[in-house]
Amino acid sequence: MKLVSWNVNGLRAAVKKGFNDYFDRVDADIFCIQETKLQAGQIELDHGGAYEQYWNYAQKKGYSGTAVFTRIKPLSVHYGLEENYEEEGRMITLEYEGFYLVNVYTPNAKRDLLRLPYRLEWEDRFRLYVLELDKHKPVIICGDLNVAHQEIDLKNARSNIGNSGFTHEERGKMTLLLESGFIDTFRHFYPDREDMYSWWSYMAKVRERNIGWRIDYFLASSRLAPVLIDAQIDCQIMGSDHCPVILEMNDPALLS
Secondary structure: OEEEEEEOOOHHHHHHOOHHHHHHHHOOOEEEEEOOOOOOOOOOOOHHHOOEEEEEOOOOOOOOOEEEEEOOOOOEEEEOOOOOOOOOOOEEEEEOOOOEEEEEEOOOOOOOOOOHHHHHHHHHHHHHHHHHHHOOOOEEEEEEOOOOOOHHHEOOHHHHOOOOOOOHHHHHHHHHHHHOOEEEHHHHHOOOOOOOOOEEOOOOOOOOOOOEEOOEEEEEEHHHHHHEEEEEEOOOOOOOOEOOEEEEEOOHHHHO
16 A cells, blocks of 8 residues: 655646656555645546545635545545634545544744744644544554654754744654654654655755755554555655655554
8 A cells, every 4th residue: 555645835836847747657545735725626637537536625725725635435534623624724534444544734833933832732633633533543644744853854953943843842742743652654664864855945956955854744653563664755756845755554454
């Protein structure tokens, strides 16, 4: 089973830059995207009718938004956190036989940290939400979590301490989530691998010089460790300021 997650930073723009070619080539069972930046009816992706499609649009036009393309029909679909609605379109939860999949675009604290209090409150609600799911079935969380967890996860760690995405508070919330019973799947397989990032600034020569951050993740309930096969970062894929991340695993239903 192959799962892919990609913050496309505008799906219509990404389609013009090769999104469909990558989608077909990677041949995912489940493909999650964040920052679709569109409304219902503004794009049509068929892919031969092989995938069920689920969209969560933001109320604000050209902002946020998430989507999931899945070959495996889910048992249920939920939008948002506690309520089955969320105005920024940041989350979709799909229930499968052996697990829950949560596709999420975590709020950014903003450069001036103006939104940090909201971000931290979101993190607490999100953790409680996935822990409640985890009582029933294992959980896989994927998406742009907008935080580089450890110094190894960004190029210039010391100069970025306290900046949005690398504050002590945001990193602490990620630590708390992992300590609550989740695995950072990439670090599970590659605990010491350096210079592996999933986001780069659009500033000149930044991506060419690989001055990046790893802020896109697949997290998994710890009890899924026996079915995990590999986690990858497709750093060479262009089309967005983020690149896709991949999780390969055996069917979690085999655990039961």
